[in-house]
Amino acid sequence: MSLILADENIEYEIVRINGGHGSFSKFLEMGLVPGAKLTVVYNAKGPIIISINGSKYALGKGLASKIIVREVA
Amino acid sequence: MKSFTIALIGNPNVGKSAIFNELTGANAHVGNWPGVTVEKKEGKFTYLDTEINVVDLPGIYSLSADSIDERIARDYIVKQKPDLVVCIVDSTNLVRNLYLFVLLKELGAKTLLVLNMIDLIENKLEIDDVKLSQSLKTRVIKTSATKKIGIGNLKEAIFDELHHANEELFIDYGSDIERSIEKIKNLLANLDLPYNKRFAAIKLLEQDPVIIEELKKLQKDSIIENALLEINSLEKIYTDLQTEIIEKRYALIEGIVKNTTKHLVSIEDRLTLSDKIDKVVTNRYLGIPIFAIAMLIVFEATFKLGGFFADYIEQFFGWFGGTIAQYIHNPILQSFVNDGLIGGVGTVIVFLPNILILFLFLSFLEDVGYMARAAFVMDKLMHSIGLPGRAFIPLILGFGCNVPAIMATRTIADEKDRLLTILINPFISCTARLPIYVLLTGIFFKDKHPALIIFSLYALGIIVAILSAKLFRSTIPKLKGKVSFLIMELPIYRLPTLKAVLLHSWERTREFLKKAGTIILFGVILVWLLSSLPFGVKYASEQSYVGVLGKFFAPILSPTGFGFWQAAVALIFGLLAKETVVGTMGTLFGGEDKLSSALPQLMSPLSAYAFMVMSLLYIPCLATIGVIYRETNSLKWTAFSVFYSLIVGWLSAFLIYQIGSIF
Numbered sequence A: 001m002s003l004i005l006a007d008e009n010i011e012y013e014i015v016r017i018n019g020g021h022g023s024f025s026k027f028l029e030m031g032l033v034p035g036a037k038l039t040v041v042y043n044a045k046g047p048i049i050i051s052i053n054g055s056k057y058a059l060g061k062g063l064a065s066k067i068i069v070r071e072v073a
Numbered sequence B: 001m002k003s004f005t006i007a008l009i010g011n012p013n014v015g016k017s018a019i020f021n022e023l024t025g026a027n028a029h030v031g032n033w034p035g036v037t038v039e040k041k042e043g044k045f046t047y048l049d050t051e052i053n054v055v056d057l058p059g060i061y062s063l064s065a066d067s068i069d070e071r072i073a074r075d076y077i078v079k080q081k082p083d084l085v086v087c088i089v090d091s092t093n094l095v096r097n098l099y100l101f102v103l104l105k106e107l108g109a110k111t112l113l114v115l116n117m118i119d120l121i122e123n124k125l126e127i128d129d130v131k132l133s134q135s136l137k138t139r140v141i142k143t144s145a146t147k148k149i150g151i152g153n154l155k156e157a158i159f160d161e162l163h164h165a166n167e168e169l170f171i172d173y174g175s176d177i178e179r180s181i182e183k184i185k186n187l188l189a190n191l192d193l194p195y196n197k198r199f200a201a202i203k204l205l206e207q208d209p210v211i212i213e214e215l216k217k218l219q220k221d222s223i224i225e226n227a228l229l230e231i232n233s234l235e236k237i238y239t240d241l242q243t244e245i246i247e248k249r250y251a252l253i254e255g256i257v258k259n260t261t262k263h264l265v266s267i268e269d270r271l272t273l274s275d276k277i278d279k280v281v282t283n284r285y286l287g288i289p290i291f292a293i294a295m296l297i298v299f300e301a302t303f304k305l306g307g308f309f310a311d312y313i314e315q316f317f318g319w320f321g322g323t324i325a326q327y328i329h330n331p332i333l334q335s336f337v338n339d340g341l342i343g344g345v346g347t348v349i350v351f352l353p354n355i356l357i358l359f360l361f362l363s364f365l366e367d368v369g370y371m372a373r374a375a376f377v378m379d380k381l382m383h384s385i386g387l388p389g390r391a392f393i394p395l396i397l398g399f400g401c402n403v404p405a406i407m408a409t410r411t412i413a414d415e416k417d418r419l420l421t422i423l424i425n426p427f428i429s430c431t432a433r434l435p436i437y438v439l440l441t442g443i444f445f446k447d448k449h450p451a452l453i454i455f456s457l458y459a460l461g462i463i464v465a466i467l468s469a470k471l472f473r474s475t476i477p478k479l480k481g482k483v484s485f486l487i488m489e490l491p492i493y494r495l496p497t498l499k500a501v502l503l504h505s506w507e508r509t510r511e512f513l514k515k516a517g518t519i520i521l522f523g524v525i526l527v528w529l530l531s532s533l534p535f536g537v538k539y540a541s542e543q544s545y546v547g548v549l550g551k552f553f554a555p556i557l558s559p560t561g562f563g564f565w566q567a568a569v570a571l572i573f574g575l576l577a578k579e580t581v582v583g584t585m586g587t588l589f590g591g592e593d594k595l596s597s598a599l600p601q602l603m604s605p606l607s608a609y610a611f612m613v614m615s616l617l618y619i620p621c622l623a624t625i626g627v628i629y630r631e632t633n634s635l636k637w638t639a640f641s642v643f644y645s646l647i648v649g650w651l652s653a654f655l656i657y658q659i660g661s662i663f
Helices: A025-029 A061-066 B016-024 B068-080 B091-107 B129-136 B151-162 B175-188 B197-205 B209-217 B221-234 B241-260 B267-281 B287-327 B331-349 B352-368 B370-377 B379-384 B389-397 B402-411 B415-427 B431-444 B450-475 B498-517 B519-532 B545-560 B565-573 B579-589 B592-602 B605-617 B622-632 B635-662
Strands: A011-017 A037-043 A048-052 A055-059 A067-071 B002-010 B041-047 B050-059 B084-090 B111-116 B125-127 B139-142 B261-263 B487-490
Touching (some): A037 B267, B016 B050, B016 B151, B084 B091, B084 B151, B091 B129, B129 B139, B197 B209, B209 B221, B331 B519, B352 B370, B352 B498, B379 B389, B415 B622, B415 B635, B431 B605, B450 B635, B519 B579, B545 B565, B545 B605, B605 B635
Parallel strands (some): B111 B139
């Protein structure tokens, strides 16, 4: 599912980033790679705050909607 | 003496500036803004018989060439070839920080790895630095710049590493990609490229624009085509090659970090306080009000506290002028000192406490880490006006001074977003305009909520900036298009040391003092000269040159409510620097103390307000115009900015005065 639908305080794993072909290399290079585990600290139903590898990022709605995650069992 | 050059590099907010200060003893600022170190900063220290020059590179996340900062850093390493690249990482966040390190290795740089903020992981995370050093093929040093731990070791290690050979770190991208890398590498073999060949080959697979450009210059388009063929065939295996390459690097790093660290407590415990604060300050409903209240408090304090000290400075200049007059008997010299220097520069210096206090608060909010949250809170609003949330950072910096604010737009990767942010920045009210507001509200709105009046001007600046952004986005073809995505790191909250905040605000206040001593001084001397000439006229009378000049422009200002010639003169000289508006008034009326009796005869509170609006919005100061030109590299956009703001300033003052007059 898309990251904008994610609940707070649950761990997710990034499956893929839609749009591909390097258009998001910046975000990938900041650690948002498939397989990385993240927690949604705050979901404002617009911009979103995630915690990944111990650092926090603010993501815009547009980007958050392109990130496909699944819950870590 | 032997001499070497080393470069400091690292992600934003890893304490790179603090390390730089500890190494070189120079006074530099420790900030929380992504990309605060835009300017190249240099210093040096001596170790034994060796002089070591230290270059501070911009804070960046990677070495791809898509932001100016990254390009600056990469070019520096590749072309200037420093003898050692010291990569500083945040120990609390090894994985992401090491990504940059791995790229440096790939680039072929000789490295030293510094695990900074080591104090923050005490009892929480154990790092086996020996194992880490072996896995990453580099020497590793643990430091805490703020607690002054490990600085001696770092200096020693830097010295040692200068005399050691570089060890390569090999990242295995898997047999398919490796085969392509090998092929491209062979094609590059005889070329005169400044890059490590393997790095260049990998970057070609990542379609790096700079390297492609350089190959085109060498007329090696065939290599680019070959790389594209390789990409095409690889993308039959991997759906997205770039993602695959980045993932491979992260996989290597994650493996190494897992093998060399041990968590003593869970990650959750580490973040709780920051998270709790964030829950409140970034709350959907509370976020914006909290930000507004914070700003209101800042302005209240700036006005009240600053005013307290300003009174004393004013008294001092009054006394000083009186005393001086007793010793100088030459009337021209006396007029120069009293009307020109004390009346002009003195009037500006009176506002030093206001400016210092405003900077103190802004530095504190910045260093604590709140500003990034403010940018997050404003993202939705920013999007609705056609700007990315990231553009909010330069806008807030504009409250300090538009010049560094416009330079800070370099962190915005998208060219359109960047240009737009530059163009609206001058409307954000900088501290140079504060003396004008403080002076006029002090005279005209003393008992009518002066802080609120000043706040309203700041708000108006923001509103004009927003409306302009919307207008530009929808009408100017070059600026049309989608807003780029927001991604911004929110640094962990930390209480800055008193020293850091004081240093930070002092550095900026010093700029103000420097301006007072140079461009403002020049401005008031010019005003004084023009007020005294031609010989024989009464000082600053309508017959003097300045009176003639002012009277020529005054009719244009009549519809805005301040059509007296002194106002026109003040505005003209305000172009040098906005503080000069106050300085000029002081010179023309003979000192700050005389303004409070002279101005009410020429202005009503309404026209004083219109005058403040004009001062806020009309043409940016020379320094700002200069930086707009430098950053846009376009005379057309610079001229556009000047004329647009002049029209907007006049129109706003006109509307406020005319509509206000009805009531």
